[in-house]
Amino acid sequence: MIRALAALLLALLALPGQAQDTMPPAPYAYTQLEDPALEAEATALMHTLRCLKCQSQSIADSDAPMAGDMRHQVRSRILAGESPAQIRRWLIARYGDYVSYEPEVSATTWPLFAVPVLVILVVAGVLLRRLGRRRSDRGDAA
Numbered sequence: 001m002i003r004a005l006a007a008l009l010l011a012l013l014a015l016p017g018q019a020q021d022t023m024p025p026a027p028y029a030y031t032q033l034e035d036p037a038l039e040a041e042a043t044a045l046m047h048t049l050r051c052l053k054c055q056s057q058s059i060a061d062s063d064a065p066m067a068g069d070m071r072h073q074v075r076s077r078i079l080a081g082e083s084p085a086q087i088r089r090w091l092i093a094r095y096g097d098y099v100s101y102e103p104e105v106s107a108t109t110w111p112l113f114a115v116p117v118l119v120i121l122v123v124a125g126v127l128l129r130r131l132g133r134r135r136s137d138r139g140d141a142a
Contacts, residue, residue: 028075029068042075045084048101049074049091058101 033039043060049070049130051062059067059074069116077087103109 025068026067026072028072028079030071031075033075038078039075041084042071042078045078045087046071046074049088050099050101052095052099064065 033042033080046060047058049059051057051059051064051070052065053064053066054062057067059070073091076085077090078084088100097103097106097109105110105113
């Protein structure tokens with residue numbers, strides 16, 4: 001009895017996930033805008049946004065349903081007159097900095113920009129010290 005109840009509960013919990021995959025795609029997920037200039041703006045923006053499910057593809061290249069929904073949002077908002085910068089800000093506010101392949105320097109992303117510079121400075125310091133020691137050792141030997 002308990003196993004049957006647990007199986008029923010698990011089946012009920014899985015229904016929302018299955019319903020998501022069976023929904024038809026959003027209208028602009030796979031349909032381009034009629035105006036070529038607006039579609040070019042949308043496509044350029046979509047190539048700079050990361051698919052949150054695939055993580056290594058842009059939403060322009062991904063076949064994931066979530067990427068289709070994001071493409072729909074981009075095209076719908078471009079059609080409504082929003083600029084690509086406004087759409088990017090909205091997507092970052094909704095999904096976080098990770099959605100953008102071109103992150104802006106902020107309180108959460110500054111380590112992405114600072115750590116590589118610090119590593120280069122440390123490596124340069126180590127190399128200069130080692131080269132300085134070698135030169136001084138050669139000078140002492142002569």
